[in-house]
Amino acid sequence: MxxxxxxxxxxxxxxxxxxxxxxxxxxxxxxxxxxxxxxxxxxxxxxxxxxxxxxxxxxxxxxxxxxxxxxxxxxxxxxxxxxxxxxxxxxxxxxxxxxxxxxxxxxxxxxxxxxxxxxVTDRMGGLPLLAPMSEVAGRLAPQVGAWTLQKANGGRGVLLGGVPGVAPAKVVVIGGGVVGTHAARVAAGMGADVTVLDRSLPRLRYLDDVFGRDFKTAYASAGNIADLIVEADMVIGAVLVPGAAAPKLISRAQLKTMKPGSALVDVAIDQGGCFETSHATTHQDPIYEVDGVLHYCVANMPGAVxxxxxxxxxxxxxxxxxxxxxxxxxxxxxxxxxxxxxxxxxxxxxxxxxxxxxxxxxxxxxxxxxxx
Missing domain, CATH: 3.40.50.720 (NAD(P)-binding Rossmann-like Domain)
Known part of the structure; x- marks a missing residue:
C-alpha cells in the first residue's frame, strides 16, 4: 500500500x-x-x-x-x-x-x-490511541494553568505550590480518567491543594486507594462542582464521552461565583469543551477572559511538546x-x-x-x- x-x-x-x-x-x-x-x-x-x-x-x-x-x-x-x-x-x-x-x-x-x-477501543474498554495524548495533555494542564495564573497574564498572581506561611493554590479537576489522573498527579506534585471529581464510584475508590495522600476525591454532582469552583484558583476540565460532544459542566452564570483571575483549563475543547464559555484557542493566543475568569482552551495542547x-x-x-x-x-x-x-x-x-x-x-x- x-x-x-x-x-x-x-x-x-x-x-x-x-x-x-x-x-x-x-x-x-x-x-x-x-x-x-x-x-x-x-x-x-x-x-x-x-x-x-x-x-x-x-x-x-x-x-x-x-x-x-x-x-x-x-x-x-x-x-x-x-x-x-x-x-x-x-x-x-x-x-x-x-x-x-x-x-x-x-x-x-x-x-x-x-x-x-x-x-478506536481496546479489550479493557480503553481508548488506546487517545490515551497517550490524554496523558500528555493531562500533565501539561497544571503547567499551562500555573502560567495562566501569573499576574502578567491577567491571572490571580497565585503560585500553585504556595510557600511556607502562604497556602497553595486550590485546583479542581473535573473528570478522573486518564487526563484527570495525570493532571491531578502533576498539580499535587507542584504542591497544589487538589480535588478530583468523577461520577464513577469505582474510579473514585481507585484514585483514593492509589493517590489518597496526594489529592482528595469527590463525587461530580452539580452541587459539588458549584461549591468547589467558588474556592478554586484553577479548574481543569478533563471529561470525556467517547466520540460525542463534551457535556457543559460550568455555566456562564457560575463564572460570577469564581474568584477574579482564576483559571479554567479546558482539555475537552477538542470535543467542544466542557465549560459553556469555552471556545478553541491556539498556542499563539492561548487565553481569553470572560467575566473576570481566564480560559485556556488550546485545541492541540500536546503539540506544544x-x-x-x-x-x-x-x-x-x-x-x-x-x-x-x-x-x-x-x-x-x-x-x-x-x-x-x-x-x-x-x-x-x-x-x-x-x-x-x-x-x-x-x-x-x-x-x-x-x-x-
Missing part, C-alpha cells in the same frame, strides 16, 4: 503522523511511504531521517494526497486537506467530529473512509497503521472489532452513532459499512 503523511497545517501544530521508525516498519512490511518535505521538522525529524528509513520525500501536500492510498495524520484535516481527499482513500487521524459539522460534511462528501484515533507527543502517538498508532496497510481497511476492521470502532465515515455514510446523535445526522453501523 502507498502510505502518505503530509505536514500538519493547523496553527502551531508541530507533531507528525509518522515517525521515521514507523516508516521503517511499514517499508519492512513491503509498503511505500511518502512523507511531505519538512513534515517531521517540528518534532525534530529531518527529511534525511525518513530517507534513511526507506521512505520517499514528496515536494508538496498535493503530491502526498494524490499518490497515497492511506493518509496518516495527527490533527483533523483542515478545509484545504479535506478538498484533496477522494473516494476510496483511507484517512487515519484524530477527527473529533461531534462538535464539527463542517468537517463532517466535507468528509461525507469526499467519499473517503475515515478512521478516528479517538474512537511535539517530540514527546509524536513519539508517544507513533508507538500507539503503529500496529493499527500496519494492520490497515497489510490487510486493507475492510479486512483489518473485520478482523479487529476495536479498530472497527474507529470507523466514523465511509463512502458518504456516517458510521459512528455518537457523532450522528450530536449533529442530528443519519448514520449506519460500522458493520453495515463493512457489508457495503
Amino acid at each position: 502507498k502510505i502518505g503523511c503530509p505536514k500538519e497545517i493547523k496553527p502551531q501544530e508541530f507533531r507528525v503522523g509518522i515517525t521515521p521508525n514507523a516508516a521503517h516498519e511499514a517499508v519492512l512490511h513491503g509498503h511505500e511511504v511518502l512523507i511531505e518535505t519538512g513534515a517531521g521538522m517540528g518534532s525534530g525529524f529531518a527529511d534525511a531521517d525518513y530517507v534513511a528509513a526507506g521512505a520517499k520525500i514528496a515536494a508538496s501536500a498535493e503530491a502526498v494526497f494524490a499518490a497515497a492510498e492511506m493518509i496518516v495524520k495527527v490533527k483533523e484535516p483542515q478545509p484545504a486537506e479535506r478538498a484533496r481527499l477522494r473516494q476510496g482513500q483511507v484517512l487515519f487521524t484524530y477527527l473529533h467530529l461531534a462538535p464539527d459539522p463542517a468537517q463532517t460534511a466535507d468528509l461525507l462528501k469526499s467519499g473517503a473512509t475515515c478512521i478516528a484515533y479517538e474512537t 511535539a517530540r514527546t507527543s509524536t513519539l508517544a502517538l507513533g508507538n500507539a498508532t503503529l500496529p493499527f497503521m500496519l494492520a490497515l496497510a497489510d490487510k486493507g481497511w475492510k479486512q483489518a476492521c473485520a478482523d479487529d472489532a476495536h479498530l472497527l470502532a474507529g470507523l466514523n465515515v465511509h463512502a458518504g455514510k456516517l458510521t459512528y452513532a455518537a457523532v450522528g446523535e450530536a449533529l442530528g445526522l443519519p448514520f449506519i453501523t460500522p458493520q453495515a459499512a463493512l457489508a457495503m
Whole structure:
C-alpha cells in the first residue's frame, strides 16, 4: 500500500503522523511511504531521517494526497486537506467530529473512509490511541494553568505550590480518567491543594486507594462542582464521552461565583469543551477572559511538546497503521472489532452513532459499512 503523511497545517501544530521508525516498519512490511518535505521538522525529524528509513520525500501536500492510498495524520484535516481527499482513500487521524459539522460534511462528501484515533477501543474498554495524548495533555494542564495564573497574564498572581506561611493554590479537576489522573498527579506534585471529581464510584475508590495522600476525591454532582469552583484558583476540565460532544459542566452564570483571575483549563475543547464559555484557542493566543475568569482552551495542547507527543502517538498508532496497510481497511476492521470502532465515515455514510446523535445526522453501523 502507498502510505502518505503530509505536514500538519493547523496553527502551531508541530507533531507528525509518522515517525521515521514507523516508516521503517511499514517499508519492512513491503509498503511505500511518502512523507511531505519538512513534515517531521517540528518534532525534530529531518527529511534525511525518513530517507534513511526507506521512505520517499514528496515536494508538496498535493503530491502526498494524490499518490497515497492511506493518509496518516495527527490533527483533523483542515478545509484545504479535506478538498484533496477522494473516494476510496483511507484517512487515519484524530477527527473529533461531534462538535464539527463542517468537517463532517466535507468528509461525507469526499467519499473517503475515515478512521478516528479517538474512537478506536481496546479489550479493557480503553481508548488506546487517545490515551497517550490524554496523558500528555493531562500533565501539561497544571503547567499551562500555573502560567495562566501569573499576574502578567491577567491571572490571580497565585503560585500553585504556595510557600511556607502562604497556602497553595486550590485546583479542581473535573473528570478522573486518564487526563484527570495525570493532571491531578502533576498539580499535587507542584504542591497544589487538589480535588478530583468523577461520577464513577469505582474510579473514585481507585484514585483514593492509589493517590489518597496526594489529592482528595469527590463525587461530580452539580452541587459539588458549584461549591468547589467558588474556592478554586484553577479548574481543569478533563471529561470525556467517547466520540460525542463534551457535556457543559460550568455555566456562564457560575463564572460570577469564581474568584477574579482564576483559571479554567479546558482539555475537552477538542470535543467542544466542557465549560459553556469555552471556545478553541491556539498556542499563539492561548487565553481569553470572560467575566473576570481566564480560559485556556488550546485545541492541540500536546503539540506544544511535539517530540514527546509524536513519539508517544507513533508507538500507539503503529500496529493499527500496519494492520490497515497489510490487510486493507475492510479486512483489518473485520478482523479487529476495536479498530472497527474507529470507523466514523465511509463512502458518504456516517458510521459512528455518537457523532450522528450530536449533529442530528443519519448514520449506519460500522458493520453495515463493512457489508457495503
